[in-house]
Amino acid sequence: MTGALKIYPVILCGGSGTRLWPVSRKSSPKQFVSLLGAQSLFQAAVRRTVGPSFAAPLIVTGEAWRFTVVEQLAAIEMTASAILIEPEARNTAPAILAAAHWLKAHDPDALMLVMPSDHQIADRDLFEQAVMAAVCRAEASDLVTFGIVPTHPETGYGYLELAAGAQLDAATPQALRRFVEKPDLADATDMVASKNYLWNAGIFLFSVSGILDAFASHAPEMSSAVSASVGDAKQDLSFTRLEPDAWRSAESISIDYCVMEKARNLAVMPFGAGWSDLGGWASVWAESLPDAAGNSCSADVTAIDCSGALLKSEGGGLHVVGIGLDKMIVVATPDAILVAPMSESQRVGEAVNAMRAKGVAQADASRRDERPWGWYDSIASGDRFQVKRIFVKPGALLSLQSHHHRAEHWIVVAGTAHVTIGDEVRMVTENQSVYVPVGEKHRLENRGKLPVTLIEVQTGAYLGEDDIIRYDDAYARA
Numbered sequence: 001m002t003g004a005l006k007i008y009p010v011i012l013c014g015g016s017g018t019r020l021w022p023v024s025r026k027s028s029p030k031q032f033v034s035l036l037g038a039q040s041l042f043q044a045a046v047r048r049t050v051g052p053s054f055a056a057p058l059i060v061t062g063e064a065w066r067f068t069v070v071e072q073l074a075a076i077e078m079t080a081s082a083i084l085i086e087p088e089a090r091n092t093a094p095a096i097l098a099a100a101h102w103l104k105a106h107d108p109d110a111l112m113l114v115m116p117s118d119h120q121i122a123d124r125d126l127f128e129q130a131v132m133a134a135v136c137r138a139e140a141s142d143l144v145t146f147g148i149v150p151t152h153p154e155t156g157y158g159y160l161e162l163a164a165g166a167q168l169d170a171a172t173p174q175a176l177r178r179f180v181e182k183p184d185l186a187d188a189t190d191m192v193a194s195k196n197y198l199w200n201a202g203i204f205l206f207s208v209s210g211i212l213d214a215f216a217s218h219a220p221e222m223s224s225a226v227s228a229s230v231g232d233a234k235q236d237l238s239f240t241r242l243e244p245d246a247w248r249s250a251e252s253i254s255i256d257y258c259v260m261e262k263a264r265n266l267a268v269m270p271f272g273a274g275w276s277d278l279g280g281w282a283s284v285w286a287e288s289l290p291d292a293a294g295n296s297c298s299a300d301v302t303a304i305d306c307s308g309a310l311l312k313s314e315g316g317g318l319h320v321v322g323i324g325l326d327k328m329i330v331v332a333t334p335d336a337i338l339v340a341p342m343s344e345s346q347r348v349g350e351a352v353n354a355m356r357a358k359g360v361a362q363a364d365a366s367r368r369d370e371r372p373w374g375w376y377d378s379i380a381s382g383d384r385f386q387v388k389r390i391f392v393k394p395g396a397l398l399s400l401q402s403h404h405h406r407a408e409h410w411i412v413v414a415g416t417a418h419v420t421i422g423d424e425v426r427m428v429t430e431n432q433s434v435y436v437p438v439g440e441k442h443r444l445e446n447r448g449k450l451p452v453t454l455i456e457v458q459t460g461a462y463l464g465e466d467d468i469i470r471y472d473d474a475y476a477r478a
Helices: 041-047 063-075 092-106 124-133 135-139 185-194 208-218 220-231 244-248 255-260 281-287 342-357
Strands: 007-012 058-062 082-086 111-116 143-148 159-162 176-180 197-207 234-236 239-241 266-271 301-304 310-313 320-323 328-333 336-341 368-371 374-382 385-392 400-402 406-414 417-421 424-428 433-436 442-445 452-460 469-472
Touching: 007 041, 007 092, 041 063, 058 063, 058 092, 063 082, 063 368, 082 092, 092 111, 092 208, 092 220, 092 255, 111 135, 111 208, 124 135, 124 266, 135 143, 135 197, 143 208, 143 255, 159 185, 176 266, 185 197, 197 208, 197 255, 197 266, 208 220, 208 255, 220 244, 281 310, 281 328, 281 342, 301 310, 310 320, 320 328, 328 342, 336 342, 406 417, 417 433, 424 433
Parallel strands: 007 058, 007 111, 058 082, 082 239, 143 266, 301 320, 310 328
Antiparallel strands: 111 197, 143 197, 159 176, 159 197, 234 239, 328 336, 368 374, 374 385, 385 452, 400 442, 400 469, 406 433, 406 452, 417 424, 417 442
């Protein structure tokens, strides 16, 4: 790598995948969940690119997860070069192009390492070696994609066919013949046996000018639309909000279809040091290092005479017991339980769609709702009442707000809160409570260095989250 050139990790975390339901949902997608170890997959992706060769990451995400990104970066003592907010999800091509246009304005000679935020790569050092081995090709304006050396026939991935004379286990980028759609099992078996195909990892390395030229050649209308969206972007706190009208005129399409399958200046960097897209519970089981009986069990699990099973309990004090289970998946959260044979793990998305069709709230929403000031957990509800446990971070404050249809009782159970009700501000400590009448302006602040936990009891004819009128908000929410 020449001079002071930096590689910008471009981390895409706007997806809301459902294949790991009930842990991953639209309100809390898998990239922000701790599936393997203490860190989330997003945090692991960021940590993967820490070093002298890398700039601070450039994050592309959606409105719903912008504060989660900031909070999870802070938890690992990291900051971003920028956090771009997509007005709506438009697949990977516009997202990558937006990052390229942002870099054109800030560091036009840089390289971009594009990565999904929800993959598992076990050996960070070997991954960095592979990236550095591909730098020369990227500096020469080639578009480098990373291909995973396959370990078995897999129908859930796209494939990359190597050109004649290319080597599957090479330590440098190889010539690429073509992209191949997800195959059936017979074709996947033949591909793996031929030793001429790699899995398509969706990881790329290219120069800013190289990818912008590719979009200009193969998708000029998108190039114009996204350029306008980035050019008219607005700063909002620490976020860069892309202009919505131009953004929505860009086609929703993947980078593979839009550019990579049409370009001729392609190369592929083989990587065989351990990778998984964690695309289903079977993948999580495999990456969780099962015990001698083949079981992967979380805390709050008792397994008796089980083999090859994934047993997972996620919060809420729910204890899972498995007896005589063979190759089964059992995943329990406070409001939903998944039970399925390991062989059917790819059908979880089908179940989520079925729940959506029935109007089941758990298809997309979790009981716990993350907010920029902390979170709340809906612990009970009935006709005209709802009970929540609310956690407010040190230094955080809720918006100044009122409600048309509900009154609220707040009971502080830990910490000290400063509560505004109308024109009065009072300090409420542990075991004290306050009452907020219907229509009264109110706010809660945590001015201390310890978290505040309170129980909120709502009563009224309508208790929906859209019954909020905000008058002032530190987090610039509409």
